[in-house]
Each structure stands twice: as structure tokens, then as C-alpha cells.
Amino acid sequence: MSRAFVKEDGPDTEPLPDLPLSPHPNYVTPRGLQALRERLAATQAELLRLKARADRLDRLPEKAAERDIRYVEARLASAIPVDPATQPQGEVAFATCVTVADEEGRETAYEIVGEDEADATRNRIAPQSPLARALLGARVGDWVEWRRPAGTVALEVIAIAPLPC
Structure with a gap:
């Protein structure tokens, strides 16, 4: 399909809605904090892999990864580490x-x-x-x-x- 027939400003170019964040204090154990950091790094790596694809007509996986990164970053920012x-x-x-x-x-x-x-x-x-x-x-x-x-x-x-x- 020619790129001339692809709508550039469609719904697949808009970010996905954010995942809901808990209203409770975000207490984390050292293991939980490490798991959040690892999850962020893995999701960031996945986003880079998705953006490097030759065929990027379906942007939904990228949008989902970006949404997940926003969620994990928010959880890390609100984390209250407990020893x-x-x-x-x-x-x-x-x-x-x-x-x-x-x-x-x-x-x-x-x-x-x-x-x-x-x-x-x-x-x-x-x-x-x-x-x-x-x-x-x-x-x-x-x-x-x-x-x-x-x-x-x-x-x-x-x-x-x-x-x-």
C-alpha cells in the first residue's frame, strides 16, 4: 500500500490512556523496588526494539510500551522503600x-x-x-x-x- 493512503493523524498516533494508579501509599520492599527498575529497563528496551522495526504501520505495540513506561515511572516516583x-x-x-x-x-x-x-x-x-x-x-x-x-x-x-x- 502506498503511504499516500495512510492517515498520519489517526487514532494510532495518539497515546493510549494511562493505566490507573493506586490511591494507596506505594510501599515497596527492596526486592519490589528492584523488580520495578528491571521492569522499566525491559519495557524501555522493548520500545526501542519496536521502534527499530522495518514495518511500523501498526503503532499500537509502541503506544502500549510507552503507556507501560509512564506507569512504571510513576510507580517508581511514588515508591516508599521499606527496609x-x-x-x-x-x-x-x-x-x-x-x-x-x-x-x-x-x-x-x-x-x-x-x-x-x-x-x-x-x-x-x-x-x-x-x-x-x-x-x-x-x-x-x-x-x-x-x-x-x-x-x-x-x-x-x-x-x-x-x-x-
Whole structure:
């Protein structure tokens, strides 16, 4: 197709809308801060690769990369680093690993980490999650109630340690 028939000022030349930013304070662990920096570098490298393509008629991938870069830069700019060693000892807090047991005695360890680092498949939970809110401030031996849509679960705090656990 001749370039004469391509509209230069179409919607594919406008930036994509920004991704929504969380209204919560952006607490980050050292690992989470490093992951954000790595994500920014990888996305910047991807944008350079996309811009170097010979055929750039589809600009959507570039726009998506630019949007993602804006998001990660905003998250880095608002980051509040938290050193796990400075967190209260013996109390569930941000940047701690807490091991709990349910009423049947099944034990699970959770890490309370920043929103960008949270990953349910790895038992990494954000401080705004219902489980983290139930656990924050608890001490070893305390029982907490985790209210969830499937019903309330009672959990006993078994151990608390600073990250990494």
C-alpha cells in the first residue's frame, strides 16, 4: 500500500490512556523496588526494539510500551522503600513473612509486600488485601478472622519474620 493512503493523524498516533494508579501509599520492599527498575529497563528496551522495526504501520505495540513506561515511572516516583530490618519485631507488618495455621492445622506462609510485587500464586499479598488487613498488627499466638466472600476463616499466627523468608 502506498503511504499516500495512510492517515498520519489517526487514532494510532495518539497515546493510549494511562493505566490507573493506586490511591494507596506505594510501599515497596527492596526486592519490589528492584523488580520495578528491571521492569522499566525491559519495557524501555522493548520500545526501542519496536521502534527499530522495518514495518511500523501498526503503532499500537509502541503506544502500549510507552503507556507501560509512564506507569512504571510513576510507580517508581511514588515508591516508599521499606527496609524489612526496620519493621517492628514480633508484630505482623509490611515487609514481613507471617506463617499462619487454620483451624485444621494447615500452615501457610504469606509475605506482605507492595502492590506491584503482590502475587497470590507465591503467597505475596498487598497490605490493602483483606488477609493482610486481618493480619497486620497481630503477634505470635494471636487468632485473626479473615473475612472473605466464601466465609470467615480463623487463623492462628505461628511465626513472624522479616523478609526475605
